[in-house]
Amino acid sequence: MRMKFLALAAVALLAACETAPKDANTGAASNSSSIRPGSQEDLAVNVGDRVFFGLDRYDLSPEARATLDRQAKWMQTYGSVTVTIEGHADERGTREYNLALGERRANSVKNYLAAKGVPANRVKVVSYGKEKPAVVGSTEAAWSQNRRGVTVVD
Amino acid sequence: MTTKTRLLLKLAGLTGALLLSFGVAAPQEARAELRIDITRGVVEPLPIAITSFAGSGGRDAQTGADIAKVISADLERSGLFRPLDPRGFLQTPEQLRTGDPRYQDWKALGAQALVAGNTTTGPDGRMKVDFRLWDIASAQYMQGLSYTAPPQEWRRIAHIVADAIYKRLTGEDGYFDTRIVYVAESGPSNARKKQLAIMDQDGENHQFLTDGQSLVLTPRFSPTTQEITYMSYFNKKPRVYLFNIDTGRQEVLGDFPGMTFAPRFSPDGNRVIMSMAQNGNTDIYTLDLRTRRQTQLTDSPGIDTAPSYSPDGQKIVFESDRGGSQQLYIMGADGSGVKRLSFGEGRYGTPVWSPRGDLIAFTRQRGSSFAVGVVRPDGSGERILSEGYHVEGPTWAPNGRVLMFFKDLPSGDGRGRNAKLYSIDITGANERRVITPLDASDPAWSPLIP
Missing domain, CATH: 2.120.10.30 (TolB, C-terminal domain)
Known part of the structure; x- marks a missing residue:
């Protein structure tokens, strides 16, 4: 356990050295010293790792674009990070259609990040359709959380 | 299973082995044949008596009883048949093997169709299953078929027999051997x-x-x-x-x-x-x-x-x-x-x-x-x-x-x-x-x- 923690800390140091733009330590690790800059946790806590979609839609809302603006910046900060965008759908829809819809949503995110300067070779996409709900339940509250694109650090 | 199954299961049914000719009255075209009309919405299930496929004893007897149960369950699940409780049957499988059904007895029981069968193991260890189907109301023999297979394939044989009965009585192919x-x-x-x-x-x-x-x-x-x-x-x-x-x-x-x-x-x-x-x-x-x-x-x-x-x-x-x-x-x-x-x-x-x-x-x-x-x-x-x-x-x-x-x-x-x-x-x-x-x-x- 201890060894592992040390190893992680070393990676974090390396990552910080690699990037080192002038504002490398704003945003990133300032909120909590236990969060490693450039990690999934960093992205989720300090940037926002997911965007949400309307029913049967794959266009990006203003909130979603704001989140992705931050993600694009974060990706530029941590220039060696590669990510996979997971596209998801709520349970209302057939399995096949939701797989295709999740792929559309993931690509909406990827295309927006690309437009903001994140190279395509740092972003993969995968669709899980309705297979992996974030929130279990058959309510509008659950469904709205499940129609999502999640940026996952590889 | 599978490929082995496919290769070993040589069905006598495929080669047509029509078993028994007794009970086949010559011209039957004039009679209304027993037939379930499945083109209608809700069909009253056809009462059918399925006797044990018991052989002369030992393992064949048990397998024969199990085969009858699988056939009954298949036909019942289709919603088109109502297998009757065997406890009310008045003729034994042995009697049906050697003679005609007593149609009046089966009719009194409410049966419209009767199935009897037999299971035997040959000297080569292969299992032979044959069955006969009668139309009780018009007192006539309808069909008889025989199948041979390795004994472990008894379930498939049962499904194949159920498919044959389904087809004979509905005019449509069965779907139980699937x-x-x-x-x-x-x-x-x-x-x-x-x-x-x-x-x-x-x-x-x-x-x-x-x-x-x-x-x-x-x-x-x-x-x-x-x-x-x-x-x-x-x-x-x-x-x-x-x-x-x-x-x-x-x-x-x-x-x-x-x-x-x-x-x-x-x-x-x-x-x-x-x-x-x-x-x-x-x-x-x-x-x-x-x-x-x-x-x-x-x-x-x-x-x-x-x-x-x-x-x-x-x-x-x-x-x-x-x-x-x-x-x-x-x-x-x-x-x-x-x-x-x-x-x-x-x-x-x-x-x-x-x-x-x-x-x-x-x-x-x-x-x-x-x-x-x-x-x-x-x-x-x-x-x-x-x-x-x-x-x-x-x-x-x-x-x-x-x-x-x-x-x-x-x-x-x-x-x-x-x-x-x-x-x-x-x-x-x-x-x-x-x-x-x-x-x-x-x-x-x-x-x-x-």
């Missing part, structure tokens, strides 16, 4: 473990084909029933795979740059048709299994998926949102001549062409209301068979009379969902749960086992 491949589900709703599983249509001989390490979806049988095409997230790369049941070998199908999904075999088994999603666009492709050539069939900017061939291989029904919402379309096998099929209120998906060609099954969604239904290929005669939140994913029995689908219903504690398999007649009658060891979704019914 298997189901499906996705077995377990674990919490937000991290379901999904495994391929296979079983006989009555739930027996159940086995898991994959270990659940990779998410798997939508398995479909090849026409020979020896291979399954399905989708797997192996290595987090969602692709269409081919699974060989005999060898357990799995291989990815094609070399596609994006996610491939929704696979099905062509009726001749030479191609797999599927969808490929790339850059937010989903189109339909075929992969020739011999040449490995990939052919793109659709190029609309929308989602084109869930393709299914007509039984003659000439047409393809699929779903597309090219018109603004998810609807059914039919096109030629080369992708030409696309015509919209569904015009009803709501969204339509997962079309599956009946093996008889006369109907297309689908999943319909109106808001949060789901239904499984059928429609003719010309778009007429749309009929909903089962509704609920939510039902999905129909598959056809090989005779085109029965559908299986799954219901993904809220679990008792309200914190998740439990998927279960159901079967239903195309009239909408006889909806029944299909029992599986775990939760179950995405069923696919095999053709009759060759």
Whole structure:
């Protein structure tokens, strides 16, 4: 356990050295010293790792674009990070259609990040359709959380 | 099982071995033959007496009794037959083996048809099963057949006999000598473990084909029933795979740059048709299994998926949102001549062409209301068979009379969902749960086992 923690800390140091733009330590690790800059946790806590979609839609809302603006910046900060965008759908829809819809949503995110300067070779996409709900339940509250694109650090 | 099964199970029935000629009265055409009219909506099940297929003793007696039970259960489950309680039978299997039925006795019991059979083991260790079928009301012998197989195949023999009885009395092919491949589900709703599983249509001989390490979806049988095409997230790369049941070998199908999904075999088994999603666009492709050539069939900017061939291989029904919402379309096998099929209120998906060609099954969604239904290929005669939140994913029995689908219903504690398999007649009658060891979704019914 201890060894592992040390190893992680070393990676974090390396990552910080690699990037080192002038504002490398704003945003990133300032909120909590236990969060490693450039990690999934960093992205989720300090940037926002997911965007949400309307029913049967794959266009990006203003909130979603704001989140992705931050993600694009974060990706530029941590220039060696590669990510996979997971596209998801709520349970209302057939399995096949939701797989295709999740792929559309993931690509909406990827295309927006690309437009903001994140190279395509740092972003993969995968669709899980309705297979992996974030929130279990058959309510509008659950469904709205499940129609999502999640940026996952590889 | 499988290949071995196929090779060893030489059916005398296939060579026609018509067994016994006694009781066959010469000209019978004038008489109204015992026949279940299954074109009507709700049929009163036909009372049928099925006696033990007991042999002269020992293991044959037990197997013979078990065979009769499997036949009874098959026929009962079809909803078209009502097997009578054997405790009321007044003639023993031995008496029926050596003589005619006492028609008055069987009639008094309420039986309209009578089945008797026998099980013997030959000097080569092979099991011989024969059966005879009588029409009680008109006191005549209808049919006799004989089958030979290794003794461990007794269940298949029972299903084959049930298919023969079904066919003789309904005029339609049976569907009992078939298997189901499906996705077995377990674990919490937000991290379901999904495994391929296979079983006989009555739930027996159940086995898991994959270990659940990779998410798997939508398995479909090849026409020979020896291979399954399905989708797997192996290595987090969602692709269409081919699974060989005999060898357990799995291989990815094609070399596609994006996610491939929704696979099905062509009726001749030479191609797999599927969808490929790339850059937010989903189109339909075929992969020739011999040449490995990939052919793109659709190029609309929308989602084109869930393709299914007509039984003659000439047409393809699929779903597309090219018109603004998810609807059914039919096109030629080369992708030409696309015509919209569904015009009803709501969204339509997962079309599956009946093996008889006369109907297309689908999943319909109106808001949060789901239904499984059928429609003719010309778009007429749309009929909903089962509704609920939510039902999905129909598959056809090989005779085109029965559908299986799954219901993904809220679990008792309200914190998740439990998927279960159901079967239903195309009239909408006889909806029944299909029992599986775990939760179950995405069923696919095999053709009759060759």
